[in-house]
Amino acid sequence: MLEIKRRVFLAGTAAVFAAPVLGLAQTTKPAMGGTLRISVDQAASVIHPLLTRVNPEYLVTELLYSNLTRLKVDMSVESDLAESWSANDALTEWTFKLRKGVTFHDGSAFTAKDVVATFKAILDPATASPGRNNVGPIADIVAVDDSTVLFKLSSAYADLPVAMAYTNARIIPAAIASGDLKSLSSKAVGTGPFKLVSYEPDRLIVVERNPTYYDPARPYVDRIEVQVFPDTSAESSALLAGDIDIVSTIQPPEFMRVDGNDGITTLRTPSGQFCNINFGCDTAPFNDARVRRAIALTVDREAMVGFVTEGFGTIGNDTPLNPSYRFFKDVKQREKNIEEAKKLLAEAGFPKGLEATLVASDRPAVRTQLAVALKEMAKEAGITINVQTMPHATYLDQVWKKGSFYVGFYNMQPTPDGIFKLLYTSDASWNETRWNNKAFDALVAEARGTIDAKKRTALYTKAQEIMNDEVPSIIPSFFDVLAAKRNWVEGFEAHPRASVFRLDYASLTDKAPKRG
Numbered sequence: 001m002l003e004i005k006r007r008v009f010l011a012g013t014a015a016v017f018a019a020p021v022l023g024l025a026q027t028t029k030p031a032m033g034g035t036l037r038i039s040v041d042q043a044a045s046v047i048h049p050l051l052t053r054v055n056p057e058y059l060v061t062e063l064l065y066s067n068l069t070r071l072k073v074d075m076s077v078e079s080d081l082a083e084s085w086s087a088n089d090a091l092t093e094w095t096f097k098l099r100k101g102v103t104f105h106d107g108s109a110f111t112a113k114d115v116v117a118t119f120k121a122i123l124d125p126a127t128a129s130p131g132r133n134n135v136g137p138i139a140d141i142v143a144v145d146d147s148t149v150l151f152k153l154s155s156a157y158a159d160l161p162v163a164m165a166y167t168n169a170r171i172i173p174a175a176i177a178s179g180d181l182k183s184l185s186s187k188a189v190g191t192g193p194f195k196l197v198s199y200e201p202d203r204l205i206v207v208e209r210n211p212t213y214y215d216p217a218r219p220y221v222d223r224i225e226v227q228v229f230p231d232t233s234a235e236s237s238a239l240l241a242g243d244i245d246i247v248s249t250i251q252p253p254e255f256m257r258v259d260g261n262d263g264i265t266t267l268r269t270p271s272g273q274f275c276n277i278n279f280g281c282d283t284a285p286f287n288d289a290r291v292r293r294a295i296a297l298t299v300d301r302e303a304m305v306g307f308v309t310e311g312f313g314t315i316g317n318d319t320p321l322n323p324s325y326r327f328f329k330d331v332k333q334r335e336k337n338i339e340e341a342k343k344l345l346a347e348a349g350f351p352k353g354l355e356a357t358l359v360a361s362d363r364p365a366v367r368t369q370l371a372v373a374l375k376e377m378a379k380e381a382g383i384t385i386n387v388q389t390m391p392h393a394t395y396l397d398q399v400w401k402k403g404s405f406y407v408g409f410y411n412m413q414p415t416p417d418g419i420f421k422l423l424y425t426s427d428a429s430w431n432e433t434r435w436n437n438k439a440f441d442a443l444v445a446e447a448r449g450t451i452d453a454k455k456r457t458a459l460y461t462k463a464q465e466i467m468n469d470e471v472p473s474i475i476p477s478f479f480d481v482l483a484a485k486r487n488w489v490e491g492f493e494a495h496p497r498a499s500v501f502r503l504d505y506a507s508l509t510d511k512a513p514k515r516g
Contacts, residue, residue, distance in 0.1 A: 059450070
């Protein structure tokens with residue numbers, strides 16, 4: 001009976017036991033060669049694949065490294081360095097069969113030992129990898145032979161093949177993983193489709209085709225230049241002028257500016273990407289759920305969609321799940337209620353309202369927009385919010401994971417478990433809110449080892465209900481993922497995950513500029 005249930009469950013989650021077909025559907029064979037220029041709106045300050053934190057860094061390491069699996073644009077999982085995988089009936093042991101004949105950029109052979117060493121480094125608290133709590137409940141990793149890896153789990157986990165595609169689970173050489181791990185902060189030794197040529201994190205990162213990549217047909221372009229544009233208007237102007245070929249992430253005003261121009265294609269896809277207002281649940285006054293709930297009740301969510309996403313999104317309900325996720329089910333929508341907000345504040349000891357400083361990074365700019373919108377909405381309930389904007393690098397160093405009231409920005413994760421374990425469980429990699437709710441943790445833990453889809457949906461629904469009631473963070477809306485490209489670029493699509501780019505499938509037509 002368990003085996004039957006297991007097959008039914010996996011069939012409903014993109015058949016993760018199958019060895020998936022590589023590549024996007026192509027009507028004609030992609031052209032080979034050329035230099036592709038893609039822009040990002042902030043520096044790729046971290047090139048260490050186990051430590052990356054933001055989209056430009058994910059983009060660069062995706063070019064240089066490989067995972068065991070990858071996420072397609074439809075969010076299903078496909079093979080990368082692993083050709084196939086299977087699990088025992090209890091979902092506590094997973095076996096991955098690896099590609100043979102793969103080499104790292106330094107010429108060394110890729111084997112199961114590299115996978116073992118990589119994951120041991122990820123799981124080592126001293127590494128401080130964001131992937132530590134997002135690659136599954138791994139108890140041990142064993143190299144069965146050079147091309148077979150066995151993952152032994154501490155508990156049942158249905159999503160392991162998907163977790164292997166996590167942005168911080170890029171495979172590195174065992175010699176580096178168990179040796180000078182810090183060396184990857186300035187050099188790149190991966191098995192990815194491209195090799196590093198130059199690295200100026202605030203200006204330009206250049207990569208070139210890896211001639212020994214495991215798929216001889218890819219990548220299609222010879223060279224990719226990742227250009228940093230802190231000024232989004234200048235970034236769009238460069239696209240319009242043909243100086244860059246792809247804007248990896250474009251904000252709504254610039255999306256509308258370039259949309260409809262000759263030679264430009266705008267790309268839009270629904271997503272679970274969101275901005276949130278994080279509360280330090282261990283710090284007064286936000287350690288009182290009544291205060292958090294009161295602030296949430298001041299939010300006009302329809303207005304937030306218009307003001308913050310500029311119509312390119314959907315309303316949120318203070319949980320990180322939306323219909324883009326499997327196992328999502330609606331919970332009662334929170335509505336604006338100023339009188340109830342005032343009542344809760346009075347009960348919490350603030351009958352005359354309260355004052356707090358809300359910190360927002362300047363990247364992306366929508367963080368400040370959200371902060372200003374909340375400031376205006378909260379006034380009606382007697383809540384004074386002082387908005388403090390700071391450079392993104394300063395925010396990451398001084399506020400992120402340390403502050404008690406600030407604006408976050410997060411990509412959609414591959415699974416509900418992924419987003420919960422990234423941000424909201426007590427052992428989350430980025431446990432910013434310090435909410436630490438044991439009932440919520442228990443529901444997430446049970447769901448991750450459950451194979452019955454209806455039961456899993458029910459567990460995640462209960463988890464959302466607890467979160468909606470406790471409000472560790474306000475999530476007023478979700479963003480569509482927006483990008484733009486020149487028409488001479490083929491094979492590139494906006495990915496709902498936002499941190500996945502698949503540029504090894506991009507190609508240039510003969511209309512593209514010839515760049516030396």
